[in-house]
Amino acid sequence: MTALVIAEHDNASIKGATLNTVTAALACGGDVHVLVAGHNAAAAAAAAAQIAGVSKVIHADGAQLAHGLAENVAAQVLAIAGNYSHILFPATAAGKNVAPRVAAKLDVGQISDITKVDSADTFERPIYAGNAIATVQSTDAKKVITVRTTGFDAAAATGGSAAVETAAAAADSGKSSFVGSEIAKNDRPELTAAKIIVSGGRALGSSEKFNEVMTPLADKLGAAIGASRAAVDAGYAPNDLQVGQTGKIVAPQLYIAAGISGAIQHLAGMKDSKVIVAINKDPEAPIFSVADYGLEADLFTAVPELVKAL
Amino acid sequence: MKVLVPVKRVVDYNVKVRVKSDNTGVDIANVKMSMNPFDEIAVEEAVRLKEKGVVTEVIAVSCGVTQCQETLRTAMAIGADRAILVETSEELQPLAVAKLLKALVDKEQPGLIILGKQAIDDDCNQTGQMLAALADLPQATFASKVEVADGKAQVTREVDGGLETLSISLPAVITTDLRLNEPRYVTLPNIMKAKKKQLDILKPEDLGVNVAPRIKTLKVSEPPKRSAGIKVPDVATLVAKLKNEAKVI
Numbered sequence: 001m002t003a004l005v006i007a008e009h010d011n012a013s014i015k016g017a018t019l020n021t022v023t024a025a026l027a028c029g030g031d032v033h034v035l036v037a038g039h040n041a042a043a044a045a046a047a048a049a050q051i052a053g054v055s056k057v058i059h060a061d062g063a064q065l066a067h068g069l070a071e072n073v074a075a076q077v078l079a080i081a082g083n084y085s086h087i088l089f090p091a092t093a094a095g096k097n098v099a100p101r102v103a104a105k106l107d108v109g110q111i112s113d114i115t116k117v118d119s120a121d122t123f124e125r126p127i128y129a130g131n132a133i134a135t136v137q138s139t140d141a142k143k144v145i146t147v148r149t150t151g152f153d154a155a156a157a158t159g160g161s162a163a164v165e166t167a168a169a170a171a172d173s174g175k176s177s178f179v180g181s182e183i184a185k186n187d188r189p190e191l192t193a194a195k196i197i198v199s200g201g202r203a204l205g206s207s208e209k210f211n212e213v214m215t216p217l218a219d220k221l222g223a224a225i226g227a228s229r230a231a232v233d234a235g236y237a238p239n240d241l242q243v244g245q246t247g248k249i250v251a252p253q254l255y256i257a258a259g260i261s262g263a264i265q266h267l268a269g270m271k272d273s274k275v276i277v278a279i280n281k282d283p284e285a286p287i288f289s290v291a292d293y294g295l296e297a298d299l300f301t302a303v304p305e306l307v308k309a310l
Numbered sequence: 311m312k313v314l315v316p317v318k319r320v321v322d323y324n325v326k327v328r329v330k331s332d333n334t335g336v337d338i339a340n341v342k343m344s345m346n347p348f349d350e351i352a353v354e355e356a357v358r359l360k361e362k363g364v365v366t367e368v369i370a371v372s373c374g375v376t377q378c379q380e381t382l383r384t385a386m387a388i389g390a391d392r393a394i395l396v397e398t399s400e401e402l403q404p405l406a407v408a409k410l411l412k413a414l415v416d417k418e419q420p421g422l423i424i425l426g427k428q429a430i431d432d433d434c435n436q437t438g439q440m441l442a443a444l445a446d447l448p449q450a451t452f453a454s455k456v457e458v459a460d461g462k463a464q465v466t467r468e469v470d471g472g473l474e475t476l477s478i479s480l481p482a483v484i485t486t487d488l489r490l491n492e493p494r495y496v497t498l499p500n501i502m503k504a505k506k507k508q509l510d511i512l513k514p515e516d517l518g519v520n521v522a523p524r525i526k527t528l529k530v531s532e533p534p535k536r537s538a539g540i541k542v543p544d545v546a547t548l549v550a551k552l553k554n555e556a557k558v559i
Contacts, residue, residue, distance in 0.1 A: 067474075069476070070439065070442075070449050070451070071448055071449070074443065092470050093452060093467075093468070093469040093470045094469070094470070096435050096439075096451070097439065097449075097451050097452075098439075099436075099439075100404065100435075100436035100437075100438075100439035100440045100443070101439045101440070101442060101443040101449070102443075103405070103436070103440065104405060104408055104439070104440035104441075104443035104444050105443050105444075107405075108405070108524060109403055109404070109405050109523070109524030109525040110404070110405070110434075110436050110440075111525060112433065112434045112435055112436060113433065122528065126433065126533065127336075127431065127432055127433055127530070128321070128327045128336060128430070128431055128433070129430060129433070130533060131326060131327050131329075131336075131533065132327065132329045132336050132530050132531070132532065132533065133530070133531050133532070133533050134527050134529070134530050135527070135528045135529040135530075135531070136525050136526065136527050136528065137525070137526045137528055138524065138525055138526075139524055139525065139526060140524050140525075173448065174479075175447070175448035175478060175479050175482075176448040176449075176450070176476055176477065176478040176479070177476065177477050177478075178474070178475075178476060179464065179475040179476060179477050180474075180475050181469075181472060181473065181474040181475065182472045182473045182474075183471045183472035183473075184471060184472045192470075196558070196559070221559065229488070232489075233488075233489070238472075239454070239468055239473075239489060240468070240469075240470065240471055240472055245430065245433070246348075246427075246428070246487075246488055248470075253558045254552070254556075254558040254559065264323075264324075264326055265323070271533075271536065274556075274558065275552070275556045275558050276536075276539070277548065277552070288539070288541070290536050290539075291539045292536075292539040292540075292556065293539055293540060293541075293542050293548055293551055293552070293556075294539060294540070294541045294542065295541070295542050295544070295545065295548050296541060297544075297545075302545055305545040306545050306548065306549065309545055309546060309549045310549065310559070
């Protein structure tokens with residue numbers, strides 16, 4: 001029984017989500033191999049070989065794998081899938097894009113967003129926006145899984161010494177091509193990996209106010225900035241900051257929600273945070289039902305005061 | 311060009327579901343059901359493509375119990391031209407739905423299939439990708455912008471950290487993200503008109519698909535409850551609590 005983890009990387013380094021996925025793969029029992037499929041990604045493959053617990057890295061290199069196109073990456077995984085009992089992807093935009101494609105080609109059901117490994121074929125996963133936890137058992141010979149990164153600790157990025165083996169790159173499907181990307185630049189911690197997150201909602205009123213009020217607090221705490229769907233839809237914050245059922249799922253040490261009412265869909269993305277602080281002027285706001293510390297106040301006075309007090 | 315739009319009947323997004331006391335599932339008896347919000351966005355996008363003259367016919371499809379007909383009528387009230395229900399009372403998992411849709415794609419030969427990125431009940435986010443794999447079509451998931459021209463679709467996708475644009479050859483599978491569009495409200499005259507539109511009913515056997523579930527649900531339980539928090543009177547107390555009690559800053 002051997003598990004294959006599909007590494008998430010930017011061709012130069014391994015992304016954090018891969019480390020959590022390795023931990024989940026180790027919990028399935030047996031050896032763990034990592035696939036690094038990319039272009040000029042030798043550095044990423046070398047980094048993958050350092051991850052504690054990994055016994056082999058398979059490195060496939062080709063221009064067609066440069067941007068993680070689902071058609072080409074799925075073909076690459078399928079080329080080596082025969083050797084593995086478990087195939088695990090991080091439940092990120094990239095992993096969710098490819099995993100079901102692999103599962104369907106193997107004619108197996110896919111298990112999304114697992115938060116716990118009970119045994120080699122039984123897993124726990126949240127359903128209905130995290131309002132219920134389902135324990136599910138796969139009846140298929142191969143398990144294709146995406147791993148909720150906040151459900152598992154990160155494996156140590158160093159200490160391993162796996163061999164790197166080169167695999168032939170799968171052919172280009174020719175059906176899709178990468179045109180371009182607009183990746184937001186910021187020097188803050190990554191939202192899904194941050195220890196502290198400060199999140200703003202609709203009550204901030206405008207994108208200027210959002211930046212004016214939330215940025216100093218984030219700077220002070222070395223925190224990542226998040227947002228509710230309402231704030232994102234209104235254009236106060238970019239889409240990739242959205243925390244919730246359909247945005248990012250986070251579980252930091254401290255989550256500060258300012259001007260967020262606490263709809264079911266938002267709670268689904270942050271209620272596993274260790275400590276939740278809510279700042280809201282509406283005493284009836286549902287966010288107070290999950291907050292460890294609630295402050296009933298106008299965020300425009302409370303947040304600057306908080307920055308000063310820190 | 312035809313567009314196929316699969317839609318799912320789910321518990322309304324505003325309902326807070328409860329886990330059954332015997333832990334066999336969530337209680338959805340007598341709960342308000344609606345069209346999955348991402349599927350509304352998919353129907354809206356298909357209808358907008360038709361209004362632009364890129365598309366000639368929009369076919370809505372649903373798989374599941376008899377009541378899914380209501381969901382299909384809603385899709386037709388938004389602007390779908392006709393509908394197909396694959397009727398079964400069996401539990402349907404994404405792989406089974408993808409196989410049913412693959413059979414319909416073979417039959418109808420659409421140029422584009424637009425699905426929601428995930429259903430808000432099982433939160434799987436699989437069906438579109440699985441259909442693309444089974445039908446050997448390119449995919450563009452989590453779309454926030456779609457432009458169709460010259461046998462290709464240029465799709466902007468929401469990815470971690472920002473946006474990414476792909477060009478895919480048609481036929482293709484696209485799944486919608488929240489910000490693709492704002493679905494229109496259905497009007498009463500359109501609801502009346504939708505009642506007269508064609509709705510065909512098939513069975514999985516008619517399509518030669520075995521829908522047996524591959525994943526067994528052993529148990530459904532409540533998530534762990536958070537212990538009740540406290541309200542603090544002012545910022546100073548909040549900072550003190552975070553420093554001394556929670557020790558997180």
